[in-house]
Amino acid sequence: MSADTGGLRAHVVVPARGVDVRLAIDPDECVALVGPNGAGKSTVVEALAGLLRMRAGSVVLGGRDLTAVPTHRRRVGLVAQRPDLFAHRTVAGNVAFGPRATGASGREARHRSAAALAAVGASGLADRSPTTLSGGQAQRVAVARALATAPALLLLDEPTTALDVDARAEVRDALRTARAGRPTLLVTHDPLEAVALADRIVVLQDGRVVEQGATDAVLRRPCTPFSASFSGLVLVPGTATATGIAPDGGGELASATHAVPPGRRVVAAVHPTAARISGAGAGLARIVTGVEPRDGLVRVRAGDLVADVTVARAAALGVAPGVPVRIAVDPDEVAVYEPEVA
Numbered sequence: 001m002s003a004d005t006g007g008l009r010a011h012v013v014v015p016a017r018g019v020d021v022r023l024a025i026d027p028d029e030c031v032a033l034v035g036p037n038g039a040g041k042s043t044v045v046e047a048l049a050g051l052l053r054m055r056a057g058s059v060v061l062g063g064r065d066l067t068a069v070p071t072h073r074r075r076v077g078l079v080a081q082r083p084d085l086f087a088h089r090t091v092a093g094n095v096a097f098g099p100r101a102t103g104a105s106g107r108e109a110r111h112r113s114a115a116a117l118a119a120v121g122a123s124g125l126a127d128r129s130p131t132t133l134s135g136g137q138a139q140r141v142a143v144a145r146a147l148a149t150a151p152a153l154l155l156l157d158e159p160t161t162a163l164d165v166d167a168r169a170e171v172r173d174a175l176r177t178a179r180a181g182r183p184t185l186l187v188t189h190d191p192l193e194a195v196a197l198a199d200r201i202v203v204l205q206d207g208r209v210v211e212q213g214a215t216d217a218v219l220r221r222p223c224t225p226f227s228a229s230f231s232g233l234v235l236v237p238g239t240a241t242a243t244g245i246a247p248d249g250g251g252e253l254a255s256a257t258h259a260v261p262p263g264r265r266v267v268a269a270v271h272p273t274a275a276r277i278s279g280a281g282a283g284l285a286r287i288v289t290g291v292e293p294r295d296g297l298v299r300v301r302a303g304d305l306v307a308d309v310t311v312a313r314a315a316a317l318g319v320a321p322g323v324p325v326r327i328a329v330d331p332d333e334v335a336v337y338e339p340e341v342a
């Protein structure tokens, strides 16, 4: 990570909300802040934006201490879930509002508005009323509005959560342009968004950082239950063996990729669709503890193991809580590693 000449260095301390988070974002880096509901993500965004007063902690951006600086002087661009555009102004007028409010001349503000709209591919919307825009178009205008102020820090607080799938892709493209060349913090519940935009993932839980790493590393080798579910994986705790893992729940799972000396505490990351379930034969013996619908499949929980199977297969096996099953996983689909928790 680079020195304090650019980028963000923050220590967000909000005791009333149980939040104490240190965050560093390099000048051209996008960090995805993820975590369960109530973990403190929005509190961090509010503190960085200056919307929430901190009695302790600090916010330093590009070497400048912003801790006591009010929101409108921070040069922080915020894109929230909903665009909240002024209905009585045109799109161009909405985007020009920020530069005008911070002292730009009318001509300069119009110029910046046009440039920002062009950057997100929304030049054609300039003369429209916000009331005539689709959700994706309105959110792209909100991105342009943030860009027009030339923010030194970009805060994206669940910027596509309120949109349908097609509009999400449209806005994601605009966000990719927006994040370039400035430190960006992205709060998201969407792993695709993290992959598309973020260099690094920071996981918050109960107001603390519990895990962080390169996006790919956190998604492939998650270390906390939250990051595992964020990646769609299940973590099976156990002890390393010569060929894989001995799960705490009993039996042994072979792994094609393990490299941990036997005897160490490890986890195995397994995708539930890679787990095969049968009534008898090969595999680890477990008792079904739960059955629930899942994306057109049936998710079968059996203690520490989870398998997603087709409805027909679940019916054929008669899976229900209390039923004994065998669960097998191809060694290529089992990653065994030592979890690194912050």
Ligand SMILES: Nc1ncnc2c1ncn2[C@@H]1O[C@H](COP(=O)(O)OP(=O)(O)OP(=O)(O)O)[C@@H](O)[C@H]1O
Pocket (backbone or CB within 6 Å): 016, 017, 018, 035, 036, 037, 038, 039, 040, 041, 042, 043, 044
């Ligand atoms: N305005 C508020 N006043 C007091 N406490 C709050 C306020 N907003 C949030 N909290 C509390 O602060 C903690 C962190 O909440 P925060 O909204 O920052 O979490 P989050 O990770 O953004 O959650 P979500 O994913 O649900 O948006 C929680 O315990 C929450 O109940």
